[in-house]
Amino acid sequence: MAYTPLILSIDQGTTSSRAILFEKNGQSLFTTQQEFKQHFPKSGWVEHDPEEIWTTVLAVTREAIAAAKKMGRKIASIGITNQRETTVVWERHSGKPIYNAIVWQDRRTAARCNELKQAGHEQIVMDKTGLLLDPYFSGTKLAWILDNVPHARDRATKGDLAFGTIDSFLLWRLTNGKAHATDATNAARTLLFNIKTNQWDNALLSLLNVPASVLPEVKECAALFGETDKALTGESFVIGGMAGDQQAAAFGQACFHPGMTKSTYGTGCFVLVNTGDSPIASRNKLLTTIGYRLNGKTSYAMEGSIFVAGAAIQWLRDGLGLIKSAEETEAIARTVEHNQGVYLVPAFTGLGAPHWDPDARGALSGLTRGTGIKEIVRATLESVCYQTHDLFRAISDDGMRPTHVRVDGGMVRNNWLCQFLADILQLTVQRPMQIETTALGAAYLAGLQCGIYNSLDDLEANWEQDAAYSPDLDDTIRNALLEGWEDAIRRVRTNQQ
Numbered sequence: 001m002a003y004t005p006l007i008l009s010i011d012q013g014t015t016s017s018r019a020i021l022f023e024k025n026g027q028s029l030f031t032t033q034q035e036f037k038q039h040f041p042k043s044g045w046v047e048h049d050p051e052e053i054w055t056t057v058l059a060v061t062r063e064a065i066a067a068a069k070k071m072g073r074k075i076a077s078i079g080i081t082n083q084r085e086t087t088v089v090w091e092r093h094s095g096k097p098i099y100n101a102i103v104w105q106d107r108r109t110a111a112r113c114n115e116l117k118q119a120g121h122e123q124i125v126m127d128k129t130g131l132l133l134d135p136y137f138s139g140t141k142l143a144w145i146l147d148n149v150p151h152a153r154d155r156a157t158k159g160d161l162a163f164g165t166i167d168s169f170l171l172w173r174l175t176n177g178k179a180h181a182t183d184a185t186n187a188a189r190t191l192l193f194n195i196k197t198n199q200w201d202n203a204l205l206s207l208l209n210v211p212a213s214v215l216p217e218v219k220e221c222a223a224l225f226g227e228t229d230k231a232l233t234g235e236s237f238v239i240g241g242m243a244g245d246q247q248a249a250a251f252g253q254a255c256f257h258p259g260m261t262k263s264t265y266g267t268g269c270f271v272l273v274n275t276g277d278s279p280i281a282s283r284n285k286l287l288t289t290i291g292y293r294l295n296g297k298t299s300y301a302m303e304g305s306i307f308v309a310g311a312a313i314q315w316l317r318d319g320l321g322l323i324k325s326a327e328e329t330e331a332i333a334r335t336v337e338h339n340q341g342v343y344l345v346p347a348f349t350g351l352g353a354p355h356w357d358p359d360a361r362g363a364l365s366g367l368t369r370g371t372g373i374k375e376i377v378r379a380t381l382e383s384v385c386y387q388t389h390d391l392f393r394a395i396s397d398d399g400m401r402p403t404h405v406r407v408d409g410g411m412v413r414n415n416w417l418c419q420f421l422a423d424i425l426q427l428t429v430q431r432p433m434q435i436e437t438t439a440l441g442a443a444y445l446a447g448l449q450c451g452i453y454n455s456l457d458d459l460e461a462n463w464e465q466d467a468a469y470s471p472d473l474d475d476t477i478r479n480a481l482l483e484g485w486e487d488a489i490r491r492v493r494t495n496q497q
Contacts, residue, residue: 003072003073003074004023004024004452005073005074005075005076005452006021006022006023006029006068006073006074006075006076007021007022007024007075007076007077007078007079007443007446007447007452008020008021008022008061008064008065008068008075008077008078008079008237008443008446009021009022009078009079009080009081009439009440009442009443009446010057010060010061010078010079010080010081010170010442011081011082011245011436011438011439011442012057012080012081012082012083012166012167012170013082013083013245013266013267013438014083014086014103014104014105014266014267014268014311015035015036015038015267015311015314016033016034016035016036016056017033017034017036017053017056017057017059017060018031018032018033018034018060018439019031019032019057019060019061019063019064020064020436020439020440020443021064021067021068021073021075022439022440022443024447024452024453025462026434026440026443026444026459026462026463026464027434028434028436028439028440029067029071029073030064030067030068030071031436032060032063032064032067033060034056034059034060035056036048036049036052036053036056037049037052038103039100042108044106044107044108044110044349044350044358045106045107045108046102046103046105046106046349047100047101047102047103047106048086048100048101048103049100049101050088050090050097050100050101050169051097053101053166053169053170054169054170054173057170057173058173058232061078061174061233062233062234065233065234065237075237076238076446076447076450076452077237077238077239077240077241077446077447077449077450077452078174078228078237078238078239078240078241078446079239079240079241079242079243079248079439079441079442079443079444079445079446079447080167080170080171080225080239080241080242080442081167081242081243081244081245081248081438081439081441081442082165082166082167082170082186082244082245083103083104083165083166083245083267084104084165084185084186084189084244084245084246085104085136085137085138085141085165085189085190086101086102086103086104086138086165086166087101087102087138087141087142087145087163087165088101088163088164088165088166088168088169089142089145089146089149089152089156089161089162089163089214090161090162090164090169090172091160091161091162092159092160092161092162092177093160095172095173095177097169098145098149098152098155098161099145099148099149099152101166101169102141102144102145104136105136105267105268105307105349106135106141106349107135107349107350107358107359108135108141108144109135109140109141109143109144110135110350110358110359112135112140112143112144113133113134113135113140113358116133116207117133121133121207124203124207125191125204125207126281128194128195128196128201128203128204129188129190129191129192129193129194129195129201129204130195130281130287130288130289131189131191131287131288131289132285132287132356133191134356134358135350135358136305136307136352137189137190137191138165138189138190138191138192139190139191139192139204139208139210140191140208142163142190142208142210142214143208143209143210146209146210156211156213156214157211157213158213159213161213161214162180162214162216163210163214163215163216164180164182164216165182165186165189165190165244167182167183167186167242167244168180168181168182168216171225171226171239171242173232174226174228174229174232174233174239175226175227175228175229175239176229176231176232178226178227178229179225179226179239180216180217181216181217181218181219181225181226182216182217182218182219182242183218183219183220183221183223183225183242183243183244183293184198184218184219184220184221184290184292184293184298185221185242185243185244185247185248185289185290185291185292185293186242186243186244187200187216187218187290188289188290189244189289191204191208192204192205192208192210192215193218195279195288195289195290195298195300196279198218198293198298199218200212200215200218219242220293220294220295220296221241221242221243221247221251221292221293221294221445222240222241222294222445222446222448222449223240223242223449224238224239224240224449225239225240225242226238226239227239238446238449238450239446240445240446240447240448240449240450241442241443241444241445241446241447241448241449242442242445243292243441243442243445245264245266245270245438246264246270246272246303246438247272247289247290247291247292247301247441248437248438248439248440248441248442248445249262249264249270249272249408249409249437249438249441250262250272250274250291250292250301250441251291251292251441251444251445251459252408252434252436252437252438252439252440252441252442252443252444253406253408253432253437253441253463254456254459254462254463255272255274255291255406256274256299256456256459256460257274257276258274258275258276259273259274259400259401259402260273260274260402260406261273261274261395261400261402261404261405261406262405262406262407262408262437263388263405263406263407263408264407264408264409264437264438265309265310265384265407265408265409265410265411265412265417266309266310266409266410266411266438267308267309267310267311267314268305268306268307268308268309268310268311268352269305269306269309269384269387269388269409270303270304270305270306271303271304271388271391271392271395271405272289272291272301272302272303273301273302273303273395273400273402274291274299274300274301275288275291275300275301275302275400276299276300277297277298277299277300278300279300280300280302280398280399280400282302282394282398283397283398284354284394284395284397284398285353285354285355285356285394286302286303286304286353286354286391286394286395286398287302287303287304287305287353288300288301288302288303289301289303292445294448302395302398302400303353304352304353304354304390304391304392304394304395305352305353306352306353306384306387306388306391307347307348307349307350307351307352308346308347308348308349308362309346309384309387309411310326310409310410310411311346311348312344312346312348312380312383312384313326313329313380313381313411314326315346315348316329316376316377316380322373322376322377323373323377326410326411327413329377329380329381329414329416329417330414330415330416330417332373332374332377332378333374333377333378333381333414333416333417333420334416335374336374336375336378339366339375339378339379339382339481339484340366340368340370340371340375341366341368341484342364342365342366342367342371342375342376342378342379343364343365343366343379343383343386343484343485343487343488344362344363344364344376344379344380344382344383344488345360345362345363345364345365345383345488345489345491345492346362346380346383347360347361347362347363347492348361348362351489351492351493353390353391353394354390354391354393354394355390355489355493355495356495357493357494357495359494359495360492360493360494360495361492362492363488363491363492364376364379365488365491366484366488381414381416381417381420382420382481382485383485384411384417384421385417385420385421385424385425386424386481386482386485388421388424388425389424389425389482389485390489392405392425392427402427403427403428404427404429404430405425405427405428405429405430406430406431406432407421407429407430407431408431408432408435408436408437408438409435409438410435412431412435413435415467415469418431418467418469419469419472421469422469422470422471422472423471423472423473423478424473424478424481424482425471426478427471428468428469428470428471429468429469430465430467430468431465431466431467431468431469432463432464432465432466433464433465433466434464435466444459
């Protein structure tokens with residue numbers, strides 16, 4: 001029997017690196033994962049060791065290649081998806097990073113962003129990039145490394161250094177330094193890329209004092225990015241797909257038509273709404289970004305970003321020791337009929353959209369003598385849904401009114417969470433059979449490049465629903481819950497409006 005070749009997806013996330021083998025129909029055959037350490041050198045600073053990321057990626061990639069070989073199956077292509085704004089600068093001659101990766105959650109450049117805002121630069125940045133001046137994005141992280149690592153700026157100017165988000169760094173390593181490239185979705189998150197012209201923008205480079213010599217080539221999402229070095233992977237494999245994690249998830253959810261919406265629940269939560277072939281500027285501090293770029297055409301999206309979702313569950317487990325595993329939270333939440341007025345605002349690294357308050361910090365409010373672990377666990381799950389509601393309210397105010405939302409990511413295995421989300425959003429929540437849609441999206445892009453798929457229609461045909469959740473909460477109760485949340489948010493915000 002002749003088998004269709006498999007696609008290998010490398011999913012390099014904020015807390016772990018994974019490799020997944022996918023069949024043409026979107027089903028996963030093999031998954032392997034390795035976690036890596038989070039570094040918090042100062043309050044609001046978050047770093048990763050790029051070498052540890054590389055070690056974990058190479059290990060899981062080799063495991064997946066070995067698994068395919070054991071099955072007697074060929075790998076047609078590799079797709080890469082990544083934590084988007086996390087920033088690395090490395091030496092061109094050695095590939096060695098000159099500083100730790102500064103993670104997307106990191107807030108160290110908040111003061112610099114405020115300086116640029118005060119100087120009146122935010123509007124031009126928004127017009128060109130669709131982004132706000134916020135430490136979330138790569139550009140000010142890159143500038144910080146060049147300014148704070150000894151001799152880095154001189155070396156960059158001389159062409160000795162290369163910059164990239166994690167996808168670029170992995171591509172460089174996998175190809176043994178032969179390819180320095182990224183895709184349009186990752187480039188769109190740097191504050192340096194004009195999403196209307198699809199080019200690095202000289203005015204933005206000048207604004208942030210970034211030399212063009214460090215930048216990667218920008219390609220479409222399905223393109224020939226390079227080939228893996230045989231010495232690393234046993235044989236040479238084409239790398240044919242690349243997209244930032246949230247765009248990859250939307251692609252894996254087959255959100256190919258204007259108005260289609262996905263919400264991913266991983267370390268953070270990210271909502272993307274397809275807006276078609278025109279970028280729509282938000283009046284409510286949502287981001288305008290590139291959804292994907294294929295065959296010379298750009299599909300745009302509107303995005304809301306929540307910095308802490310699954311990371312709050314990780315905090316309950318690792319920081320407080322209140323639970324032993326994320327899986328426990330569903331059963332615990334079901335034992336509490338009401339939140340008892342307890343609210344968690346998980347602003348551990350500031351607030352994302354639509355508040356954009358990098359100086360806000362987390363708070364647990366409404367505590368009484370009767371508050372226990374169950375109430376805190378439920379409040380943590382609820383906080384994810386309330387934050388999502390804030391995004392959808394902003395999306396609606398911007399004129400996009402989704403009738404349903406497709407959800408994915410590890411958290412949506414929790415049925416209680418999905419139902420509460422539907423209740424709070426007053427929308428139907430659809431969970432697909434394949435919830436690892438971030439990795440799937442990267443696989444789809446690689447499959448398009450190598451001809452396993454002929455068109456987006458092939459990918460749409462693969463999407464399959466596992467469960468749907470319809471709103472079933474009394475409006476009075478819902479409104480009271482949201483009022484409590486809004487009060488909790490007001491208590492932590494530093495940029496009250």
